[in-house]
Amino acid sequence: MITSHSPRVVVITGASGGIGRASARVFAARGDRVALLARGTTGLEAAASEVHALGGTALPISVDTADHDALEVAADRVENELGPIDVWVNDAFTSVFARFIDIEPDEFRRVTEVSYLGFVNGTRTALRRMLPRDQGVIVQVGSALAHRGIPLQSAYCGAKHAMWGFHESLLTELRHDRSSVRVTSVAMPGVNTPQFTWVLSRLPKQAQPVPPFYAPEVAARGVLYAAEHPERRAYWVGIATAGTIIANRVAGGLLDRYLARTGVSSQQTAQDKPADKPNNLWHPVDGPDGQDFGPTGPFPDRALNHSPQQWASQHRRALAATGALALGTTLVAGRTSRSPARRAS
Template structure:
């Protein structure tokens, strides 16, 4: 669809992928309706988007509340007359063994990550049905294809978001709604503040698991599926490779994912106190209202991509040849780091 002059609603816009997406759309002079629980962060984003040539309004919204999401859609129509693009992006998570996470926290993740998307989809599609056109983008995750340990609710929610997209596309096809599209985007690990404020009951600090990509990489993918609607897009070479390999040899890749999370997603050096993070209220740290999370996504993408490729290949080989991944990883990491320095140095 034509992006210029369109009306775009983005949830979870205050930081990370949502903020990067808003800024990328703002450069195309759209009208933006920006939603998040953090009013101050939204107001600063409105100022940035306006400076780039777009019209923008901030609508504080808790997407786990149906009425609040309906109000968000109503504000968009009242202010700009229609909704051309709706990006479901708001999400929360925890890190915890399944048997130790409070059930209340599990339910909260499902409420935000799944029901929030359901509410957003209903609000958007109701308006798009009346208009006869529109694009709904659901931001899921690679873990919706390859679930990981310690984030059970997040993995469940993202798998469900993918299924929701398939179901909605099927209904639109049967109803011959050729100009209404539902697209799903699957990011891998992204350099955002997300890991700083996730709930945590592991006793270990959560860190971004390599390879780490920039939020703008996802924003570019979102804009791409809006311009040329595509049913589902995995972001990044490693993300696409994981999706393909999981479908070919799921058991093997699940072992790789488990080892990756255990050894690179939870710090072995830094402890963390039990915390419900931002599940029930937004982070009050101004640093969390940024696009990036300080994980050096842009500078280290080349190095970490090589590292991820090496570990992915070694993990699959480890199952085939019964070689323990843990023993192979340090050598591979050393080689990958050397290759990464060479790539960065020659960039």
């Protein structure tokens, strides 16, 4: 568990937009030295400016996390310029919104390389530096879709399911070795990020996150908390995440039928997909002359800014203790109220 508020060296992949961008802001606000990794350039430079403005130190590095050798070079640069890596956040991903049969083999492979193998590469790169020092934290930005597949996202769901299996396997190895390096995961709900602006889509309508969905700042707070409390194997963000995972455990077949009826329409708005919609599957959409998309997607007015479930998940021990105390007080009060009657009899 991290208790010190001294500046740390934090690496965030996928830092140019979405959850990664929002996470860079929360780490910067506590004065950390933040290495920002992503393929683009415009978003990275804008993220670096935000980190500096918030009191942190920024190091933007353009790199594709699917390229393990390039990631090793990037990590060497981080440690040479910022210092030993304390926290590594794996967040970079890409996807395709389409029925499985409409996704080409090379597209499916590319999603897997970035959204799954990118996490594997980042984790290996971090461990090669953390294990010899026997300290460090790795945060895997996961999803409810690591536990429950939905229509139109077969490549992404497959990658997230693979990430969860990899995460569990690694956890057992680290515990067997009695390592002080910690790895944890944060399962996210639908989040209003720019992915709905730039992910390759073959849907007729504009793609959207499954409601209810959240602002990226909610997700970023979950990432920060996990980095500071990595003793738990996983955290859930949002009531939708908790409901989806639990429902799939107890009634997966019923959920199959429910998603078959609602899953396609719930991921699309009523508006037609823009004819000139960009996609970032093969190339970043924020090149030197590109747009800075920031952390927030196209649905800010519909995104929730708070998650009571997230707070409850992070404070479940205190809630359990409070509940036990309340129950004990109730039982004692009940016994006290009945005692005069027993004496009278």
